[in-house]
Amino acid sequence: MSTISKIEKFRVPPRWLFVRVETSDGIVGWGESTLEGHTEAVEGAIQDLTERFIGADPSNIEDIWQTAYMGRFYRGGPVLMSALSGLDIALWDIKGKKLGVPVWQLLGGKLRDRVKVYGWIGGDNPSDVVAAALERKEQGFTAVKMNGTDAASWIDSPDILRGTVDRVKQVRQIGMDVGVDFHGRLHKGMAKQLARLLEQCQPLFIEEPLLPTQPEEIADLSNAVSTPIALGERLYTRHDFRPYLERRAIDIAQPDVAHCGGISELQRIASLTATYDVALAPHCPIGPIALAACMQVATSAPNFTIQEMSWGIHYNRTSDQDPLGNADLHTYMANPEVFTVKNGHLEILTQPGIGIEINEDRVRQAAKYCLENMSPWRNPLWRGDDGSLREW
Numbered sequence: 453m454s455t456i457s458k459i460e461k462f463r464v465p466p467r468w469l470f471v472r473v474e475t476s477d478g479i480v481g482w483g484e485s486t487l488e489g490h491t492e493a494v495e496g497a498i499q500d501l502t503e504r505f506i507g508a509d510p511s512n513i514e515d516i517w518q519t520a521y522m523g524r525f526y527r528g529g530p531v532l533m534s535a536l537s538g539l540d541i542a543l544w545d546i547k548g549k550k551l552g553v554p555v556w557q558l559l560g561g562k563l564r565d566r567v568k569v570y571g572w573i574g575g576d577n578p579s580d581v582v583a584a585a586l587e588r589k590e591q592g593f594t595a596v597k598m599n600g601t602d603a604a605s606w607i608d609s610p611d612i613l614r615g616t617v618d619r620v621k622q623v624r625q626i627g628m629d630v631g632v633d634f635h636g637r638l639h640k641g642m643a644k645q646l647a648r649l650l651e652q653c654q655p656l657f658i659e660e661p662l663l664p665t666q667p668e669e670i671a672d673l674s675n676a677v678s679t680p681i682a683l684g685e686r687l688y689t690r691h692d693f694r695p696y697l698e699r700r701a702i703d704i705a706q707p708d709v710a711h712c713g714g715i716s717e718l719q720r721i722a723s724l725t726a727t728y729d730v731a732l733a734p735h736c737p738i739g740p741i742a743l744a745a746c747m748q749v750a751t752s753a754p755n756f757t758i759q760e761m762s763w764g765i766h767y768n769r770t771s772d773q774d775p776l777g778n779a780d781l782h783t784y785m786a787n788p789e790v791f792t793v794k795n796g797h798l799e800i801l802t803q804p805g806i807g808i809e810i811n812e813d814r815v816r817q818a819a820k821y822c823l824e825n826m827s828p829w830r831n832p833l834w835r836g837d838d839g840s841l842r843e844w
């Protein structure tokens with residue numbers, strides 16, 4: 453019997469955490485456990501999984517998933533689920549490689565030939581969005597996402613909302629679709645104004661219009677505007693999605709494959725959300741392994757609609773610290789050409805496993821440098837004019 457013989461983790465620039473699983477018969481699978489800003493906590497959780505699953509049969513993905521989820525009494529949440537996500541993705545990669553098929557063949561086969569994608573523009577403080585959108589257009593994108601606002605207080609000046617509408621209009625005028633990420637920055641009194649004002653621009657969706665602690669209030673907002681409501685990057689497992697579905701609060705589910713429980717749980721969330729007529733748009737502002745994992749479900753899920761990808765995202769600019777100079781989506785890949793955007797789409801991945809080849813030497817070199825020279829990535833902490841905390 454083949455067994456899991458080694459589980460390694462690699463913290464690499466710009467802010468990613470990769471997992472490498474090796475089997476006794478020499479197959480290597482890659483996963484991603486990136487939890488932006490909480491790397492050390494996830495590394496600890498991966499250490500626990502390593503102790504538990506060395507010697508296990510890698511083909512028993514469901515048993516390993518359930519044991520990891522149920523086995524230590526406490527379950528769910530970002531840290532434990534991100535660690536499990538990385539292991540799960542690596543196990544699917546191994547299974548596909550062993551059987552000589554892409555993972556989507558094991559999820560029921562393909563029902564599309566290419567996958568619609570969107571990129572990011574605008575950074576945290578949106579300015580000059582047109583230049584950024586044109587850059588994405590040049591890369592092949594037809595859709596982008598941008599942040600709605602800067603920091604805001606609970607009830608802020610309506611003036612901050614007018615700028616958002618102008619920026620979205622500008623990008624729409626060059627012929628691109630736009631998703632607007634509220635990032636949970638606004639509270640109800642501001643979010644409902646902005647959602648109404650944006651209707652005239654017909655965004656693809658508005659994302660996290662409120663914090664994911666507010667399913668009832670998001671349901672109210674969803675009833676008040678015609679724009680599709682998207683949410684899910686801060687939800688873990690089907691159980692966290694349930695209140696949003698039961699309250700008819702969302703139109704688009706955005707589970708992040710590196711946080712929600714890997715390919716196994718992303719596939720289950722896809723099925724669950726489809727029964728509520730909710731579309732699937734996997735969240736993925738992170739690394740290439742997570743994107744490859746999302747692509748497997750995107751290829752086979754009937755309610756899949758659009759895939760986020762991080763090529764050129766502002767978070768990838770770490771050249772001040774990073775010897776690789778702006779490690780980006782393609783940096784650690786031996787077959788970067790599979791992530792070429794054309795007419796707004798990626799072709800589906802056809803190689804066995806999750807469909808990408810990792811440049812292992814580069815990963816090891818970057819991880820060594822990262823550990824010795826770089827501090828883990830942290831999100832900024834924002835305060836308003838009065839000195840009090842703001843949501844980032």
Ligand SMILES: [Mg+2]
Nearest residue numbers: 633635659685
């Ligand atoms: Mg978001």
